[in-house]
Amino acid sequence: MSKQDLAGSVMVVGGGIAGMQSALDLAESGYYVYLVEKSTAIGGVMSKLDKTFPTNDCTM
């Protein structure tokens, strides 16, 4: 496939912690990223958590 036929963009579906990490890495690596999230904000389930184990860090 020639360079013109390759799209330099990636779609990441789901804006939880996994999606965010994928999107960030891809963007940092030089790809245009579409992060598609169904709700009004990213963050996913993790943002609902108060603290995370094992360091009891704040999730935000």
Place this chain on the structure above:
Amino acid sequence: MDEFEPKIVAFLCNWCAYAGADLAGVSRMQYPANVRSVRVMCSGRVDPAFIVQAFRDGVDGALVAG
């Protein structure tokens, strides 16, 4: 009379002691509230002059933690 509460200046290395102090916070470890920390990139930056200066300004103690 209340117990004497000294004021102590602490020079904390950003990568070590300062991080350790942050972690102590994360773990909610309680310790005396006498220390006022100054963040430096390394304890090597702590010129003894700072310590002498601090004493001259009236702190009761100093802590350097790298």
Place this chain on the structure above:
Amino acid sequence: MLTGTELEALEGDPGNFSARVRTQPRFVDLDKCTSCGECEKVCPVVLPDEFDEGLGTRKAAYKKYAQAIPGVFAIQKTDRAPCRLSCPAGLNVQGYVQMVKEGKYERALEIIMDDLPLPGVLGRICPHECEDACRRCDVDEPVSICRLKRLAADQFDPRQVKIDCMEERPEKVAIVGSGPAGLSAAYHLARQGIKSTIYEALPKAGGMLRVGIPNHRLPEAILDQEIEVITNLGVEIKTSTPLGPDLTVDDLLKDYKAVYLAVGAHKGYDLAVEGDDADGVRQGVDFLREVNLTGKTQVGKKVLIIGGGNVAIDVSRAAVRLGAQSVQIVYRRTRTEMPAWEEEIEAAEAEDVQIEYLAAPQEILVEGGKVKGMRCIRMELGEPDSSGRRRPVPVPGSEFDLEADQVVAAIGQQPDFSAFEGDKEVEYTRRGTLEADGVTYATPREGVFAGGDAHTGPWNAIGAVAAGREAAVSISRFIDGKDMADGRVPITKDDPIYRPVPTDMPKAARASMPELEPASRRATFDEVELGFEPEAGQAEADRCLNCSYCSDCMECVTVCAPGAIDHSMVEVEREIRVGAVVLSAGIEPFDPSGMEDTYHHRSNPNVMTSLEFERILSASGPTEGHLSRPSDHQVPKKIAWLQCVGSRDTNRCGNGYCSSVCCMYAVKDAMMAKEHADGELDCAIFNMDMRTFGKEYEKYLTRGEDQSGVRFVKARVHTIDEVRDTGDLRLRYFTEDGKVVDEQFDMVVLSVGLRVSDEAVALAERLGVELNENRFVKHDSLTPLSTSRPGVFACGAFNGPKDIPDSVAESSAAACIAGAGLAPARSTLTRTLELPAEIDVADDEPRVGVFVCNCGLNIGGIADVPAIVDYAKELDGVVYAEENMFSCSQDTQEKITQTIKEQKLNRVVVAACTPRTHEPLFQFTLQNAGLNPHLFEMANIRNQCTWVHSENKDLATSKSKDLVRMGVARARELESIQPISVNVDKAALVIGGGVAGMFAALGLADQGFPTTLVEKSSQLGGRALDVKRTHDGRDVQSFLTSLIERVGGHKNLTVMTDAEVLGASGYVGNFETEVKNGKGPQTISHGAVVVATGGAPTDTEEYLYGQHPAVTRWHDLEQDPQKLAKADTVTFIQCVGSRNDPRPYCSRICCSTTVAMAIDIKQNKPDTNVFVLYRDIRTFGEREALYKQARELGVIFIRYALDRKPEVVAAGDGLIVKVFDPILGAPVEIETDLLNLATAIEPNRAEDIASFYKLPLTEDRFFMEAHAKLRPVDFASDGLFMAGLAHYPKAMDESIAQAMAAASRAVTVLSKDQIQISPYVSEVDPDKCIGCGLCEEVCAFGAIHLEEVDGIKRAKNIQASCKGCGLCAASCPQEAIDMLHFRFHQIEAAVRAVV
């Protein structure tokens, strides 16, 4: 970032997909919203907050959570509510009901009067089809919508409502008829700036409203008042001015641009029976007209009324008031078919009106020309007719007579067109109504429009109002010469989407209307219905379910200062071209409501899911972090956690897998709960196995048990009973030794498992991605990220249950594999970020702004934040100070940016958490405001103050003040620093040639970066060489062979075996590593490093290992299949050297490996006795299936306790294993032929590598990542990454994912031409420097040295090597060296501010 968006379809091939996405309208402009939250404040619609798991509430205008990104509000809105759709005039019912709820009557009227000028009138007499459509019927009874409209008009004079009108235009319009259609047309025309004159035949305006409805239902004053609303707009009403020969439509058209005919239907149908012309027979409409115009009419003593509509009822009730002795209605069908409203019929009955059903008049009995009675015939109901009602059929021979002296016909009306007799051009329909277009209401004659009952035949007032409004639109367009029909056909949706009716909505009775006592109604036309009291009405309005979420009240629009709200936004669908797709649809918590009988989750508020409990613990949650139980808000004393709810249970919930995270979060929540509790709190975790298999997790478990005193009970609870009255819960469970225990708890937390949502399943279906039986993405342990569809990758918990660090690693890996296919197209579509130009502040006096964060309750709950702010305001140089709830939230960031600009701040201090995590964020904020990022200082008042001094709030406050003072003092001295960037050597080095190392190397090489792979031994493969099969049965050795082939043949890969790393120097982007192999030492230049030095099972001295030939470890057991085949009994011992001193960690994969081997043995030779002696079986995730299979195959699992370890003694060729069986409660002896030990996995010695690159190790000598959750493969120093067993024991699929993650992270460095490095470096003042060279001697990084300039030696620093430690500066005898950002005077300022 596309929020509110779903991927609908994906077409095309890998590298070039076309993705169709659909974005739901947000109704808020992302760029304009400043997240001030004013919209939320005024929004009347209160909904359960999903973010708080429904424990709290939110509005329809909402932000998902305080720190949400984008930090912009959204308005939730679905299709128009059924009440609104069913209203002929399309009134925004939900909107005004909500306004009434809020007591905002004026605003309610504004909403109503946007469509309807007569709120008080329709609030009394509207047939309210909306109430029939109301979805509250699904709960109890409809909302009393109509009467709420009246309440608004009762509480606020509609005449005082400001009505926006456009500029007056010269064109005038004539309206014939002042009924609801005419009035409505006049009103809406006036709002368009078009003045009209209404010609009314009767002496009073109002049409049927005036003459058709008696005062007891609609007092005249109300009508007068609301007609005034219209006349106040400049509409003229000419009463007693009928059309006729002297005033024809032609005449009107001469003076007026258009004419609207709305003469109504005022002519009653005759009874058409013999005697209907007798004295005493009259028309109902005539009867009512006279009563309404004059207040009286002739009424008989015995009145018979024929008909079943509202006119009949109105006549009957008027007759009662006018003194009739008996009033009887004769109706030919039954009450069910009666068109009059139910409440009217009931009111009539209450006023002693009799109703004769199923009777039709046959003849008026006349005596002396006067009525004396009526002969009726009994009817019965036959087949339905065209109206859908069953046709009444006379029953032959059933005639009967009723006595009467007055008979009133109320069997229907028709328009009276006698006024148009002179007008030839007026056209009529076959039904005898005016001919006009159904949408535009234009008659065939140009400039003439018609509407209301005259057009439709008798209908209702609200329909006439709607017709009037539509005619006004047409007339306005007609005058403008525009197409009248364009875009006006209403769009109807077959399957509207509404807010689901909440299943737990409590029933609430519809408010009853206060009325006049029936006894006092006679002889007076005083209004019967008295109207709601405001409180009752507001409560009634609160019953509204808000079917479309947003009520379109537009309150938000009025308060939104930046004008960000746009209710006209629509759903957008578009196609996006992408090269690859990464699915990270995630999971949702298991919903235990399907197991209500067991858990009582829905019925008892003190039974919560873990996620609900998590919200309770959260400072930003519904209780603001105060631990209290929902039923009575008491602080609980005993809380039980039940593990494996929705996991490891194929029988009841169908989820056989282990959710992997619940054990850890239960420990966390229990520990947190203890911390949150003011007093003693007993936390008990009921579990089968505690599965704390992640890095540092086992220590956490130990901490929970030893330090926090959490109880761990090995039991599955079989019943939970609710204790009546107290809301407590009684748990009954079997202990391991079979005892039944009853124990009572204040609260029960269900540790719910993870489950793939239905939406994610639907997504996979749409994309053609296969899922496995557990609904996770189907994949294979050797290609853990690929899905069944090429070019589509999956990661995170959608790919199998996993915790955050594993998800993060897998996500980076997915980025790696997605990027690998697109490497040639890298950077073709990316754009660079534009920042505002930097303002030079060097010569300006410091203007410091201080922002003090509450961090929810983390700071604000302990220190007195307002006092800190006040204190900061007084500090030297501070020109501005404020507090924030969450300084790090997107909206606050924007606010800070704004404040910097407004207050012209040139130094910023944020008092919040630690600069180690949050400084970059705030520095970016400064950059956005045009400030150099280094003009920023943080005061760490959380991690180093409120969190550690929470027991003394005063001290915490005073220390915070000190820290702020120091921060401000330092900030005043800060200066701008320009960034330093270095070129990147776009090559990589991978240390370690196991599976992790090879995958990392391939990940890098596939993305086009030359990579050197260094392996210590002579062979690639590492630990995988020992492994036959993966847990899911894949053949490892053939996989390994092809992997090694690929590595060897890759054009971007150089493999060095028998190679040793001798030393390294450099920094991110520019490393130099010295490696020695058979060819001698050589130096490799590279920009990034992946460390994958591996690990290995340890030897042990326990259990006769190394002393007896029958004792093996790990895969050694499988090396001699014949020996294995001969064995009658095989025993495994788990946790040999793990989860104990000196290795207090869990080796993670031993349980799965042992169980897989046990299955193999049983499958090969089923009669072999296989025993597994274990402490907790940790077959996490989908590996749980193995455990289940092993038990089904008859493998015997015996738990042993750490203080009762098994004992092994030699017995000839075999062994005897003694262990205490807790289930039998007795020691057992197992005679075994073979004993296999799951010894601990240790990292390979890598201290030298660690020291070369200055990498930190954990206490257990694994490499330490930068952040346990969020940066699982990064080292704290840039450009250095890790993967595989060197990080922590893990399975092959996990190693592969992690290796690719490390590659991905390394690519983020290598893909750049230049990277920015920390500009906090040394600076030499060449004038002060005397060239003594002391600095060169003290510098450990070779970052400063002497250089000859103009014949004299002077110190010179090498910025890229400089770590900013400052030793040179502290040592320089001449004080010629200073550190940027940590200058002498900057530190001194902070030090001097300590006291």
Place this chain on the structure above:
Amino acid sequence: MTQQLLELTGIGGDRLHVDWVSSAEAKRFTEIVTEATEAVRKRGPLDVSKYDLQLRAAEMVVKGEVMRWLVGKQHKITSAGDVYGRPWKEEKLQQVLDDALLREYQKSLIYLAIKSGTTSVRQVAEQTEIEVLRVSYLLADLEQKKLVEFTGMEESIPVFAAL
């Protein structure tokens, strides 16, 4: 070194704590803070006014070339050797350092005393609590460095002034 200096000034060396804590050693950090606090608490409040001269002298010492040189060279001298290539034993270097520190401190004290207007050797000795002989000896050093000068005799007492 700084601790010794503080001891010399009389405020007490244990008012300064120096320790190492890694980023993972949160517990250790709290212990160190607690120890330091307790030690300082035991010392009681510091009345700076009593030690003004001493602390200013200390400041001179730490900013002075001599100590910076000695400390800066410490590693090299013990590992690689001095200018003559002789590696020093740690104890020996420590002795040199201690001596130098004392000397530098006393010199600073004397200098500051003279600068503040004290003129005679005896007075300086009283004020700085250093033996007269030692004062004379160090004064010669200071003279050499051109920090003080001998301005003459007043009533047979040599008088010095700070430069």
